[in-house]
Amino acid sequence: MNSLLLATTEEIGKVTATGFASYAWLMVAIPLVVSGLLLVCGRATDKWGHWLAVAASWSSFLIGFVIFCQMIGSAPAERSILAPVFTWFKAGSGKDQIELAWNLLLDPLSMTFVLLVTFVGSLIHVYSVAYMEHDPNRRRFFAYLNFFVASMLTLVLSDSYVALFFGWEGVGLASYLLIGFWNHEIANAVAAKKAFVMNRIGDLGLLLAMMSMYANFSSLRFVDVLGAGPSDNLTAGWATAIGLFLLLAACGKSAQFPLQAWLGDAMAGPTPVSALIHAATMVTAGVYLIVRSGDIFMASPTAQLCVAIVGAITLLFGAIVGCAKDDMKKVLAASTMSQIGYMMLGAGLGPIGWTLAIFHLFVHGFFKAQLFLGAGSVMHAMNEQVDMRRFGALRGVMKISWICFGIAWLAILGIPPFSGFFSKEPIIAAAFNEIAFGTTGAWIFGLVAMIGAGITSFYMSRLFFMIFHGEKRWTSELDGGSEVHPHEPSWLMNGPILVLSVFSLGIGMVLGFTDKFNDWLEPVTGTQAAMMASHHPIISHNLISIVTLLLVLCGLALAFIMYVRREVPKVAPASNVLVEAARVDLYQDTINESVAMLPAQLVTTGVGAADRGVIDGLVRAIAWCAQAFGRAVSHVQNGYIRAYASYILGGVLLALILVVASQLV
Numbered sequence: 001m002n003s004l005l006l007a008t009t010e011e012i013g014k015v016t017a018t019g020f021a022s023y024a025w026l027m028v029a030i031p032l033v034v035s036g037l038l039l040v041c042g043r044a045t046d047k048w049g050h051w052l053a054v055a056a057s058w059s060s061f062l063i064g065f066v067i068f069c070q071m072i073g074s075a076p077a078e079r080s081i082l083a084p085v086f087t088w089f090k091a092g093s094g095k096d097q098i099e100l101a102w103n104l105l106l107d108p109l110s111m112t113f114v115l116l117v118t119f120v121g122s123l124i125h126v127y128s129v130a131y132m133e134h135d136p137n138r139r140r141f142f143a144y145l146n147f148f149v150a151s152m153l154t155l156v157l158s159d160s161y162v163a164l165f166f167g168w169e170g171v172g173l174a175s176y177l178l179i180g181f182w183n184h185e186i187a188n189a190v191a192a193k194k195a196f197v198m199n200r201i202g203d204l205g206l207l208l209a210m211m212s213m214y215a216n217f218s219s220l221r222f223v224d225v226l227g228a229g230p231s232d233n234l235t236a237g238w239a240t241a242i243g244l245f246l247l248l249a250a251c252g253k254s255a256q257f258p259l260q261a262w263l264g265d266a267m268a269g270p271t272p273v274s275a276l277i278h279a280a281t282m283v284t285a286g287v288y289l290i291v292r293s294g295d296i297f298m299a300s301p302t303a304q305l306c307v308a309i310v311g312a313i314t315l316l317f318g319a320i321v322g323c324a325k326d327d328m329k330k331v332l333a334a335s336t337m338s339q340i341g342y343m344m345l346g347a348g349l350g351p352i353g354w355t356l357a358i359f360h361l362f363v364h365g366f367f368k369a370q371l372f373l374g375a376g377s378v379m380h381a382m383n384e385q386v387d388m389r390r391f392g393a394l395r396g397v398m399k400i401s402w403i404c405f406g407i408a409w410l411a412i413l414g415i416p417p418f419s420g421f422f423s424k425e426p427i428i429a430a431a432f433n434e435i436a437f438g439t440t441g442a443w444i445f446g447l448v449a450m451i452g453a454g455i456t457s458f459y460m461s462r463l464f465f466m467i468f469h470g471e472k473r474w475t476s477e478l479d480g481g482s483e484v485h486p487h488e489p490s491w492l493m494n495g496p497i498l499v500l501s502v503f504s505l506g507i508g509m510v511l512g513f514t515d516k517f518n519d520w521l522e523p524v525t526g527t528q529a530a531m532m533a534s535h536h537p538i539i540s541h542n543l544i545s546i547v548t549l550l551l552v553l554c555g556l557a558l559a560f561i562m563y564v565r566r567e568v569p570k571v572a573p574a575s576n577v578l579v580e581a582a583r584v585d586l587y588q589d590t591i592n593e594s595v596a597m598l599p600a601q602l603v604t605t606g607v608g609a610a611d612r613g614v615i616d617g618l619v620r621a622i623a624w625c626a627q628a629f630g631r632a633v634s635h636v637q638n639g640y641i642r643a644y645a646s647y648i649l650g651g652v653l654l655a656l657i658l659v660v661a662s663q664l665v
Contacts, residue, residue: 012159012223017083017106020066024083024104027060027114028157032150038143046139050132053142054125057149061118068111076523081106082159105159105222109524112358113156113288116365120280121149123496127373128272130492131380135270141181145276148174152281156288161210161220164289168206168253171282172199178277179269191265198262202252206289209245212238226295234299243296243303246289247310254286254340257314261588263337264321267329267386271376274329278336279369287340287361290347291354291525298350305437308348312448315341317586319455323462324582326572328375328386331463332368335412338456339364339424345449346427349436354525355518356430360423362517363508367411367419370500374405377493378467381486383475388466389570390475395468397486400494402468404501409464411504413457413552419504422512428453429544432537442538453548457555465563473570 017024034056038049045052071079083104091098125145132138151170158164180192210220216238217224234242250256255263263283267274277283290297290307297304318338325331339360346357379386381398395402411418414425432446474484488494511517537544572583581587636647 012080012105012107012226015078015081017081017104020063020070021081021083021106023063024067024106024157025085027063027118028104028150028153030059030063031056031146031153035143035146035150038139038146043139049139050129050142053146054122054129056146057118057122057125060149060153061115061122064111064114064118067106068115071106071108071111076519079108079523100160100162102163103159104157106157107524108521109288109292109358110156112362112521113284114153116284116362117149117152117156117280120365120369120500121145121152121276123499124272124276124280124369124373127275127376127493127496128270130490131272131376132270137181141178141270144174144177144181145272148178148276148281152285155285159222161206161213161222161225165206165210168249168285169203171285172196172203172253175199175266175273175277175282178273179266181269181273185268188268191262191268195262195266198259199252202249202259202286205245205248205252209242209249212242212245216242222292226293234296236300239296239299240302243293243300244306246293246296247303247307250286250289250307250344251310252286253289254283254344255337256286256310256340256344257317260314260317260337261585261592264330264333264585267327267333271329271372271379274333275369275372275376278333278372279365283336283340284361284365287343287347287357290344291358294347294351294354294525297348304348304350305441306348308345308437308441308445311341311344311346311348312445313341314338315345315452316448316455317341319452319459320578321582321585322459323455324575324579326387326389328378328388328391328463328467329372330386331388331459332371332375335371335456335460336368338452339368339412342424342427342449342452345431345445349430349433349445351526352433352435353427353430355521356423356426358521358525359511359517360427363419363423363511364412366500366507367408367504370404370408370497370504371412373493373497373500374401374408377401377489377497378486380489380493382484383482385475385484388463389568389572390473391467392470392474392568393468393472394486398468398488400488401497404494404497405464405468407501408504409460411508412460413556414453414548415552416549417505417509419506419508419512422508424453425545425548428548429537429541432539432544434538439538446538446544450544450548450551454551454555457552458559461556461559462563465559466568469564470568473568 031053034052038045038053041049071081083106085102085104088100088102090100125142128142128145132141135141148171151167151174153167154170155164155167158167176192176196179195180189183189183192213220213225216234219225248259251259266277269277297307315338318334318336318341322331322334322338325334343357343361343364346353346360349356375386377398378391378394378401381394381401382391385391407418411420414420416422428446428449431449432442434442436442437445474486476483574580584590636643
C-alpha cells in the first residue's frame with residue numbers, strides 16, 4: 001500500500017464539526033423540505049414556488065461557501081470534518097452492538113462537489129424560471145430540481161456507503177422524474193424508463209460492493225473501509241471483487257461503457273435537466289465513487305486497470321458517436337460521455353490521476369452547463385428544434401449566445417487559455433506516464449486520450465459551425481413547418497450563461513497556473529505532484545501538449561472546411577458504414593436488445609408457457625379429478641332414507657370385518 005494514498009484511518013473525519021460546519025445538514029435539508037412543500041401544497045404555490053426553489057438552492061450554496069471558507073482557514077490536516085446529524089438506529093449490546101449514525105463528512109473532496117453542485121445548480125434554477133415560464137407544471141419541475149440537488153448533496157457528503165446509497169438512489173429517482181417530465185409523450189416516458197432500468201443494473205453493483213465490504217470490515221463507514229490500515233488487510237481477490245462491483249455502479253450512473261445507452265435518450269427531458277445531469281449531478285457521481293474509494297482500487301491493480309480501460313473505451317465511443325449526430329442535444333450528450341471517460345481514465349491511473357480527474361470534473365461542470373443552457377437558448381429561438389441541419393448563420397441574430405457558446409466551445413476543445421486546456425491536457429500527459437501500467441499501457445492510454453482530443457475538436461467544431469455559421473437553413477412554411485424568427489432569450493436565461501462564461505474562460509487558468517487545487521485535495525487524494533515527479537512520461541510533457549494542440553487544430557480546421565466552406569445539406573445524406581453506425585449509437589441498443597432484452601424475453605416466454613402448460617395444467621387436472629370424483633359420488637346421494645340406512649349398515653359390517661380380521665392376523 002503506497003503511502004501517498006487516501007487519508008488514513010485516523011484522518012477521515014478526525015475533526016468534529018464546530019462553528020458554521022455544525023449546520024452543514026441544512027445544505028441538504030433546505031432544498032429537500034422545499035421540494036416536499038412544493039409537491040404537497042400543489043397549485044397553491046404556482047405563482048411563487050419556483051422562486052422559493054431558487055432561494056433554497058442558493059441557500060445551500062451560501063452555507064457551503066461559508067463552510068468552505070472556514071475550512072480554508074484551517075490547517076490541511078484539520079480539513080476532514082465529521083458533522084453528526086442523528087443516530088439512525090442501535091441494535092444489540094456490548095461488543096455485538098450495531099449502531100448506524102447519519103453523519104456528514106466535510107473534506108476537500110466533498111466540498112469541491114458541494115460548491116459545484118450548488119453554484120451551477122443554482123444558476124440552472126435561475127435559467128429554468130424563464131425556460132419553463134409557460135409550462136403549467138413548472139412548480140412540480142422545480143420541486144424535482146430541488147430534490148435532485150438534495151440527493152446529490154446527500155451522496156457526496158455522506159460518511160458511509162449506506163448513506164451514500166440513499167443519495168445514489170435519490171439522484172436516480174430524480175433523473176427518472178425529470179427525464180420523463182413531459183411523459184404525455186410516449187418517447188419521453190420510454191427514455192425515462194430506460195435510464196431508470198439501466199441505472200438499476202449499476203445499483204446492483206453498488207449493493208454487491210457494500211455486501212462485500214461488510215463481509216470484510218463489518219462496517220460500511222469510510223473510516224473503517226478506507227485508509228491504509230483497513231485496506232492492507234484486504235485480500236487481492238476481495239479487493240478485485242469490490243473494485244469491479246464499484247466500477248459497475250459507476251458505469252451505470254456515469255453512462256460509461258457498457259451501460260452508456262441511456263444517456264442520449266435522456267435528452268427527452270427539459271434542457272435545464274440535461275444541464276444539471278451532465279454538469280453537476282448524476283453523471284459525475286460515478287467519478288466521485290471511484291476516487292473516494294481509491295484505496296480499494298490501489299489494493300487491486302486488476303480493478304484499477306479495468307477502470308482505465310472503461311474510461312478509454314468510453315471517451316472514444318462518445319467522440320465517434322458525437323461526430324455523426326444531427327440532434328444538437330445528443331451531440332452534447334455524447335460529448336459528456338466522452339469527457340466523463342477522460343475523468344474515469346484519470347481515476348483509473350491511480351494517485352497520479354485522482355486530482356486530475358476531479359479537476360477536469362470541476363472545470364467541465366461550468367462549460368458543459370454553459371453548452372447545454374446555450375443549446376436551450378437556441379431551441380427557444382428556433383421553435384424547440386434540435387436538428388442542426390436546420391440552423392446555420394445564427395451568429396447574426398444571436399450575438400450574445402454566439403459569443404458565450406463560443407467560449408464554452410473553445411474550453412471543451414482545450415484551446416489555451418480556456419479552462420479545458422488546463423484540465424484535460426494534464427490527464428493526457430498522465431496517461432503517458434508509465435507509473436500506472438508500464439510503458440505499453442502508457443502508449444496505449446496516452447494515444448487513446450490524445451486521439452480523443454482530436455476527435456472532440458472535430459465534432460464540437462461541427463456543432464458550433466452548423467449552429468452559428470454557414471448559410472441559413474431555417475425551417476419555413478415552404479418546408480411544411482412553422483416559420484422561425486430567432487432572437488436572443490431574456491436576461492433570466494442569458495444571465496446565468498454569462499456567469500458560466502466567466503468561469504469557462506478563467507477558472508482553469510486561475511487554478512491551472514498554481515498548485516492551489518492540488519494542495520486543496522491533497523489530504524484526500526495524496527501528493528499527486530510527488531508521484532508525478534518520481535516517474536516521468538514516456539515522452540516529454542511539452543511534446544504531448546504540442547501534438548495534442550496540433551490534433552485539436554486539425555479537427556477544428558476539418559470541421560470548418562466541411563461545415564462552413566461547403567454547403568450543409570438540410571437532410572443527412574447517405575454515408576459510409578462507420579458514419580451510419582455512429583448515427584445509431586454504434587448499434588448499442590441493438591446489442592443490448594440482443595444480449596440482454598431478447599434472452600430475457602425468451603426466458604419470460606418460456607416461464608409463461610411452463611406456467612400455463614405445467615403448473616396451470618396440473619392444477620386443472622387436480623380440479624378435473626376432483627370434479628369427476630364428485631360426479632361419481634353424487635349418484636349415491638339419492639334422498640332415500642332406506643338407501644342411507646343400507647350405507648350405514650354396510651359401513652358397520654365392513655368395520656366389524658376389519659376388526660375381526662385384524663385380530664385373526
